[in-house]
Amino acid sequence: IDTTGVIMRVKELFKGHKDLILGFNTFLPKGYEITLSTDDALPPKKPVEFEEAINFVNKIK
Template identity: 55%
Template sequence: MPRTSNTSASTSSPPNYALNTLGGLPWSDLGGSDGPLDMSDAMTYLDTVKLEFLDKPEVYCQFLDTMREFRVLRIDCAGVIERLGTLFYGKPALLEGFNMFLPRGYRIDISTDPRNPYPIMVTTPQGIKMQNVTPPESYRG
């Protein structure tokens, strides 16, 4: 995802926690088939999420909280994907972009068929799981 020119979003830094591991795994073990990540990948993704939710900063904060919980092993990959499926409701590019942060053997695919009751397909080393997603309370009018 390309970095945008909105300097106000990219100059403020995320909360101070180590980004050299995710879910206890070093960056070199993440990235699936696209190869290892570097910090610029992480920062670009954080900027993209922040810009996408400028009108809902609580979503960005919940995303950061989810990442913190994953980093310290309070939740697993499946838990992260489930939460992000809700947080990023209606934003399939953000979910698919998260693939670069998943350990090898994990993948998120999004169905574009509006009739599909399980729009998120998660591939794990244990198999495939379909996930139904509902919009978060803050999305409902």
């Protein structure tokens, strides 16, 4: 597996964890860098429903 293959695999494994993906650049040789396109951005989070929020608060009381 070459460096480009490693980059693709890391992006796949760490999908949804932008900080981990970008942090992996530390381990790559000079001239290689993982960049994120808008397609790689985190999907929008679903808004929390009132009932879910109340259940969560009741669990941590």
